[in-house]
Amino acid sequence: MNKRLLTMLFILSLGLPAFAEEGAEFSESDLQTVDTSQYKKFNVKFDDELVKGAAETPETEFLFQKSDFNFKKLIRLRENFIPEVQKGKDDMRGIK
Amino acid sequence: MKCTALILTTLLASSTVFAQAKKAPAKTAPAKPAAAPGTKEWAAAQRLYQAQNYKQAAVSFFRISRKSPDIKLKRRAKFYLGVSLYKMNLKQVASFAFVDLVRTGEGVEKAKGLDYLVAIADELGEPSLLNYALNHIRPEELSDTSKAVFLGRLGEAALSKGDTIKAQSYFEKALEFKRSENSLIYNLALSQLIAKQPGPAATNFIKLVERLDNKPITDLEKGLAIMGQARAFYQGKKWKEAAEIYRQIPKDHPLYRQSLMELSWSLFRSGQFRSALSPLRTLHTPFYENFYDPESLLLHGTILLFICHYDEIEPISRSFDDNYYPAFAKIQEWLNSPRTEADYYLEIAKTRRALVELRSKGETKIETILPFFVMRTLLEEPDLRLSVTYLDQLAKEKKILDKIYAKTSLHSYGKQILDGRKKSVSKLLGGGIRDRLAAKVLEFNEFATQFEFLKYETINGQRTALKKKIAANQPETEQIDKDVTRDYYVQNGFRFWPFEGEYWRDEIGNYQYVGVNRCE
Numbered sequence: 171m172n173k174r175l176l177t178m179l180f181i182l183s184l185g186l187p188a189f190a191e192e193g194a195e196f197s198e199s200d201l202q203t204v205d206t207s208q209y210k211k212f213n214v215k216f217d218d219e220l221v222k223g224a225a226e227t228p229e230t231e232f233l234f235q236k237s238d239f240n241f242k243k244l245i246r247l248r249e250n251f252i253p254e255v256q257k258g259k260d261d262m263r264g265i266k
Numbered sequence: 267m268k269c270t271a272l273i274l275t276t277l278l279a280s281s282t283v284f285a286q287a288k289k290a291p292a293k294t295a296p297a298k299p300a301a302a303p304g305t306k307e308w309a310a311a312q313r314l315y316q317a318q319n320y321k322q323a324a325v326s327f328f329r330i331s332r333k334s335p336d337i338k339l340k341r342r343a344k345f346y347l348g349v350s351l352y353k354m355n356l357k358q359v360a361s362f363a364f365v366d367l368v369r370t371g372e373g374v375e376k377a378k379g380l381d382y383l384v385a386i387a388d389e390l391g392e393p394s395l396l397n398y399a400l401n402h403i404r405p406e407e408l409s410d411t412s413k414a415v416f417l418g419r420l421g422e423a424a425l426s427k428g429d430t431i432k433a434q435s436y437f438e439k440a441l442e443f444k445r446s447e448n449s450l451i452y453n454l455a456l457s458q459l460i461a462k463q464p465g466p467a468a469t470n471f472i473k474l475v476e477r478l479d480n481k482p483i484t485d486l487e488k489g490l491a492i493m494g495q496a497r498a499f500y501q502g503k504k505w506k507e508a509a510e511i512y513r514q515i516p517k518d519h520p521l522y523r524q525s526l527m528e529l530s531w532s533l534f535r536s537g538q539f540r541s542a543l544s545p546l547r548t549l550h551t552p553f554y555e556n557f558y559d560p561e562s563l564l565l566h567g568t569i570l571l572f573i574c575h576y577d578e579i580e581p582i583s584r585s586f587d588d589n590y591y592p593a594f595a596k597i598q599e600w601l602n603s604p605r606t607e608a609d610y611y612l613e614i615a616k617t618r619r620a621l622v623e624l625r626s627k628g629e630t631k632i633e634t635i636l637p638f639f640v641m642r643t644l645l646e647e648p649d650l651r652l653s654v655t656y657l658d659q660l661a662k663e664k665k666i667l668d669k670i671y672a673k674t675s676l677h678s679y680g681k682q683i684l685d686g687r688k689k690s691v692s693k694l695l696g697g698g699i700r701d702r703l704a705a706k707v708l709e710f711n712e713f714a715t716q717f718e719f720l721k722y723e724t725i726n727g728q729r730t731a732l733k734k735k736i737a738a739n740q741p742e743t744e745q746i747d748k749d750v751t752r753d754y755y756v757q758n759g760f761r762f763w764p765f766e767g768e769y770w771r772d773e774i775g776n777y778q779y780v781g782v783n784r785c786e
Contacts, residue, residue, distance in 0.1 A: 245568045245716065248531050251497040254524065255456050257648050258490040260391060260655075262449040 308339065315346060321670055324350035328676045331363075341367060345375050348382060354670070356663050358687060359680040361386045361395055368402050377407035384412040388419075390659055391652045414444035421453060430461035448474060448487060455494055464502035471495035483514075489521045496528065505536035523554060527562050539569050550585070556624070558643035558706075560590060560713040567720045576728045579720065586717050593637035594710045597703055600636060607696030614699055617641040618654070636703070644702045653695045660688050 311326035327350060330343035348363035364386070367379040380403055387396035396419060408416060421436030437454040444450065455470035471494040478488040496511035509532040515525040526545040533542035546566040549559065567582040613636045620632040621642055634641060645654060664684050671677040 245564055247535075250459065250501040251528055252456075252459055252501075254528070255459060255494055255497055257646065258493070259449070259453065259456065260648055260652055261486050262452040262490055263388075263391070 308334075308343075311343070311346070315350065318353075320350040320353040324354065325671070325674050325676055328674075328679065332675075341370065341375055344370075345379055348379065352382060352386065354666065356666055356680065357386045357390055358392075358660060358663055359667070359683050361390075362683050365395075365398065368399075377404065380404075380407070381409055381412050384408065384415050388415045390656055392656055393652075410443045414440045414447055414450065416440075417443070418447070418450055418453065421450075421457070425453070425457050425460065428460075430457045433457040434461070448477065448491075451477075452490070452494065455498070459498060459501060462501075464498045468495055468498035468502065471498055483516050484519050486520055489515055489519045493521055493525060493528070496525075496532070500528065500532055500535075503535075505532045508532040509536065509538075509541075523549070523557065527559070530562065530565060534565065534569060539573055543569055550582075555589075556639045556642070558640045560586065560710070564713060564716055564720070567717070571720060571723055571727065574727060574731070576724050576731070579724045583717055583721055583724075586713075589639075590710060590713070593640060594707060596635070596637060597640065598707060601700070601704060601707065605700070607693045607700070610696035610699045611692045613641065614645065614654070614695060617645065621645075640703075640706060641699075644699060644706070647698075647702060650695065650698050650702070653691055653698065657688065657691055657695070660684050660691070 307326060307330055311323055311330060314320075314323035314326060324347055327343045327347035331340050331347055334340050334343065344363050344367040348360045348367065351357075351360035351363060361383060364379040364383045368376055368383065380399055383395070383399040384403070387393075387399055400416065400419060403416060405413065405416060417436050417440035421433045421440065424430075424433040424436060434454060434457045437450050437457060441447065441450050441454070451470055451474050455467040455474070458464075458467035458470065471491055474491040475488070475495055478485065478491055481488045492511060492514050496508045499505075499508035499511060509529055512525045512529040512532060515522055519525075526549050530542045530545045530549075533539075533545075543566070546562060546569075548554075549562050550566060563582055563586050567579050570576075570579045570582070613634055616632055616634045617636075617638060620630040620634060620638055623630040623632060630638075645651060664681070667677060667680045667684065671680065
């Protein structure tokens with residue numbers, strides 16, 4: 171019994187590449203009729219494949235910063251340059 | 267207040283009258299004096315005026331305005347005296363003739379006199395004269411140019427009171443009378459920035475840049491328009507775009523130093539810390555050492571702290587300690603001792619002479635008691651600079667007066683006016699500097715506290731880094747900026763000059779910071 175079963179499985183496995191070739195010849199309309207909901211979803215992660223890099227010029231490189239102190243305490247962040255714009259008023263009027 | 271409201275109502279209601287109004291007084295051809303009632307001298311003065319011999323005409327009109335028994339003739343002579351002096355570029359002296367006319371005159375002559383007065387006040391940038399003119403004005407009698415000046419000044423007054431909506435409406439109305447006036451567009455954009463409307467402000471600055479497109483790139487007005495555009499983007503939190511616009515200011519532009527500072531802020535706010543450090547390297551070369559700029563020093567130190575470059579913070583803190591502490595000790599001592607406005611004015615005069623020498627020879631040997639780098643920065647304040655410019659104009663007029671009218675009765679009249687104005691403006695300027703110095707002392711104290719905090723954070727950071735190193739028993743790690751030979755950087759495609767406090771003039775603006783992050 172077991173020998174018969176093994177023989178059948180062997181014959182079937184020889185026929186698999188032929189099935190695969192038939193599958194490759196599906197037309198677009200055939201593909202549309204395939205119900206994909208029955209297949210299990212899976213995600214592919216490429217993290218390990220990506221090369222980590224950074225631009226080498228000083229113009230573009232971002233520096234990582236320390237984050238364990240209160241930066242705002244140290245310096246008053248500039249929100250605008252209105253006083254500087256006001257300084258230019260008289261120059262615009264041609265008073266040098 | 268009621269009077270101002272009445273003026274405004276009349277002004278806004280009479281826009282059709284405005285549209286038909288005559289041209290600016292300064293630009294019209296000399297008006298022909300009407301036939302005078304009688305005197306030979308009046309006829310002679312008329313002929314001189316028509317021949318555009320303003321030099322002699324002014325002397326004749328002055329004599330008539332003083333000696334004629336005919337009051338009407340006197341008034342007319344005052345008007346033509348003012349116009350003749352204006353044509354001779356004696357604007358301040360001319361203004362007194364017009365003030366006299368406005369005070370005693372009536373009708374057409376008074377209106378024309380006011381028109382000239384507004385124009386002179388605007389050209390001299392003299393606020394008290396302008397306020398006088400504005401208080402006597404009847405808007406419907408003004409020329410288009412004067413209406414634009416008038417509305418522009420109302421806009422500025424509203425702006426100084428913080429009423430940005432009113433200010434914007436005045437500037438927009440003024441632009442209807444003088445579309446070509448760049449300063450009105452600039453002021454409109456400024457009021458939009460103050461009203462927290464960076465978008466419309468940017469649009470107006472862009473309009474201004476386009477209008478000045480044919481001007482050379484080193485033109486001051488064009489630079490101000492470009493900077494305004496960048497500042498509007500910065501305020502709108504478009505820091506990357508702002509940085510790109512700041513980079514349009516060329517190195518030989520008067521605003522270049524200021525643009526470096528603002529560029530650093532833009533790059534810093536957009537998170538490009540290394541790039542933000544590069545303009546600061548240029549700012550802190552000895553080339554720019556004669557400027558008061560503690561904010562950029564603090565920004566430099568803070569970014570270095572941010573990326574754990576503790577060893578580089580020390581020279582910055584030292585620079586602040588060595589330069590600012592002794593300077594402000596001197597200022598405090600000066601403020602505590604009894605000084606008059608004249609003493610402050612003497613220091614201003616010395617600073618100005620030193621500035622002239624510095625600009626012409628590249629160095630100065632004139633020593634000021636008050637720190638030069640603080641004083642020159644204070645003289646850049648808009649109202650103080652206006653007073654200084656006004657004093658220069660008075661000095662120019664004095665020269666003209668001495669040269670042309672030395673032996674005439676007009677000389678003592680003009681001299682009295684100019685000396686009186688100089689005395690009061692000098693006093694005002696001296697008092698202004700004293701108040702600003704007191705404010706700077708307070709500002710310095712704030713910066714000093716922030717620097718102390720920076721020092722504390724630096725030591726704290728160094729301690730933590732050392733503790734980590736000892737705990738991990740790590741050897742010292744190699745840093746990219748340990749090798750600071752020029753060849754190394756050139757081979758690697760960098761434009762880099764190791765910063766050792768010296769500078770090459772052609773390298774200003776090209777210093778690049780190439781340190782890496784050292785935070786663990």
